[in-house]
Amino acid sequence: MAIRPYEIQWQGNCQIMLEKLIFEKSSPGRMAYSLPECDVSVKPIEELIPERFLRTETAELPEVAEIDVVRHFTRLSQLNYSVDTNFYPLGSCTMKYNPKVNEDVSGYDGFANLHPYQNQEQCQGILHILYEFEKIVAEICGMDTFTLQPAAGAHGEFIGMLISRAYHLKKGRKRIKIIIPDSAHGTNPASAAMCGFNIVEVKSNKQGLIDIEELKRNIDNDVAALMLTNPNTLGLFEKDILKIAEIVHDVDALLYLDGANMDALLGIARPGDMGIDILHLNLHKTFSTPHGGGGPGAGPLGVVKKLAPFLPAPRIVKKHGSYKWQCDLPDSIGRVKPFYGNIGVIIRAYAYLLSIGSEGLRRIGESALINANYLRKKISDYVEIPYGKKCMHEFVASTRKLKTNGITTLDIAKRLLDYGFHSPTIYFPLIVEDALMIEPTETETKETLDEFAEAIIKILEEAKNNPEILKNAPHTTPVSRLDEVQAARKPNLRWQKARG
Numbered sequence: 478m479a480i481r482p483y484e485i486q487w488q489g490n491c492q493i494m495l496e497k498l499i500f501e502k503s504s505p506g507r508m509a510y511s512l513p514e515c516d517v518s519v520k521p522i523e524e525l526i527p528e529r530f531l532r533t534e535t536a537e538l539p540e541v542a543e544i545d546v547v548r549h550f551t552r553l554s555q556l557n558y559s560v561d562t563n564f565y566p567l568g569s570c571t572m573k574y575n576p577k578v579n580e581d582v583s584g585y586d587g588f589a590n591l592h593p594y595q596n597q598e599q600c601q602g603i604l605h606i607l608y609e610f611e612k613i614v615a616e617i618c619g620m621d622t623f624t625l626q627p628a629a630g631a632h633g634e635f636i637g638m639l640i641s642r643a644y645h646l647k648k649g650r651k652r653i654k655i656i657i658p659d660s661a662h663g664t665n666p667a668s669a670a671m672c673g674f675n676i677v678e679v680k681s682n683k684q685g686l687i688d689i690e691e692l693k694r695n696i697d698n699d700v701a702a703l704m705l706t707n708p709n710t711l712g713l714f715e716k717d718i719l720k721i722a723e724i725v726h727d728v729d730a731l732l733y734l735d736g737a738n739m740d741a742l743l744g745i746a747r748p749g750d751m752g753i754d755i756l757h758l759n760l761h762k763t764f765s766t767p768h769g770g771g772g773p774g775a776g777p778l779g780v781v782k783k784l785a786p787f788l789p790a791p792r793i794v795k796k797h798g799s800y801k802w803q804c805d806l807p808d809s810i811g812r813v814k815p816f817y818g819n820i821g822v823i824i825r826a827y828a829y830l831l832s833i834g835s836e837g838l839r840r841i842g843e844s845a846l847i848n849a850n851y852l853r854k855k856i857s858d859y860v861e862i863p864y865g866k867k868c869m870h871e872f873v874a875s876t877r878k879l880k881t882n883g884i885t886t887l888d889i890a891k892r893l894l895d896y897g898f899h900s901p902t903i904y905f906p907l908i909v910e911d912a913l914m915i916e917p918t919e920t921e922t923k924e925t926l927d928e929f930a931e932a933i934i935k936i937l938e939e940a941k942n943n944p945e946i947l948k949n950a951p952h953t954t955p956v957s958r959l960d961e962v963q964a965a966r967k968p969n970l971r972w973q974k975a976r977g
């Protein structure tokens with residue numbers, strides 16, 4: 478009996494292919510590949526592997542033809558929505574420009590075969606790169622120095638908070654509060670709370686910016702730092718940043734910048750010039766590592782001079798033309814990561830920065846702004862955009878008016894999949910009801926932006942005239958609307974079924 482490699486199901490009038498398990502395609506004795514006759518003497522496996530490591534039962538492996546293996550995994554790989562196949566306007570955490578060539582560079586043998594336990598003399602090449610990379614990002618951000626140890630943005634925040642605490646303790650005082658605007662990413666209050674700080678939330682004003690008067694009311698000698706995102710999570714530039722810095726510095730508190738939105742400033746403005754004392758970057762957002770790919774990230778942390786002594790140990794120093802780890806740093810908060818961070822991500826970012834240069838950097842910043850404003854303008858007659866007349870690299874729309882038709886933001890997000898687009902970020906930031914946070918990135922062409930705008934406009938029409946089609950969307954994906962909680966808690970791996 479012929480076994481089809483996938484089941485065909487109909488959802489509405491769309492045909493869906495459900496890939497079968499590779500075990501279901503197994504046929505006893507079938508082999509994908511046969512080895513040539515062995516021309517050296519064959520030893521029994523018991524002589525090669527200690528008995529305790531040997532299996533007692535034969536492994537249950539699928540027996541399939543070579544081409545079926547290739548097709549099975551190729552088809553599975555195509556079930557994934559990816560930035561290499563389609564537009565991905567996921568605000569705040571976007572897949573920005575990730576040139577493949579940088580992936581190639583970070584995989585060079587010389588890097589890939591390095592071992593973290595090799596001694597310093599053998600690692601001068603990579604130490605050179607790390608040292609130079611620290612300097613380049615310091616220049617881009619206008620900071621004095623960087624540590625490359627943090628493994629992610631939130632890790633950078635946490636270390637920034639430890640440094641803030643160390644700074645105040647060194648001055649002989651215990652500061653207990655961190656001020657955070659209500660538009661902040663959830664990791665900000667979480668990182669500060671993990672360091673034992675109390676969080677003071679300041680409300681945004683009608684323009685979606687930090688309310689200066691509210692900030693003044695909350696600032697006092699208990700405040701260790703203000704954590705802010707600029708451009709903020711509404712995609713708006715905090716234009717009063719110099720005033721904010723002054724208010725914070727008046728009580729000798731620190732100004733922390735969540736640099737996840739650095740894309741918008743690249744080559745145009747430098748946080749250091751705005752009075753920022755500490756910031757983290759997300760290399761896996763802004764600097765050529767795909768975000769959300771499941772792989773490691775990196776959240777380098779930059780500081781001004783007065784905070785440099787507190788940076789995590791060890792630090793790389795250059796003496797007489799060679800590089801060394803410096804470990805005797807009495808005020809350091811200590812080590813925060815085994816070895817020296819996620820090196821592969823850093824190499825990718827280094828290759829990227831060298832290849833685009835400062836001219837290219839500015840064009841990235843400018844293109845990100847132009848693309849976001851273009852898209853914003855295109856859809857602004859159709860959907861409410863509560864804050865700002867212009868945006869930076871992203872903007873936040875609200876679909877709350879569609880509630881009267883029973884349509885939720887989630888329905889719109891799901892329907893976009895049928896039009897071939899990944900959904901924007903939804904329900905974040907929290908200060909916008911039914912938020913749809915859109916970030917087109919610097920890479921997309923005008924045609925793609927036009928198509929996306931048209932899809933949004935069509936879906937908004939459907940919401941009025943044919944709400945049912947949104948309620949049941951998506952119709953064209955391998956699986957339709959999932960119960961997201963159940964899907965995470967009780968994933969249906971279909972393995973049990975296959976084994977019967």
Ligand SMILES: *Cc1c(COP(=O)(O)O)cnc(C)c1O
Binds near residue numbers: 569570631664735759
């Ligand atoms: C992504 C993001 C973070 C957290 O960064 P991770 O690298 O995911 O830990 C913090 N703040 C903002 C604004 C972000 O977009």
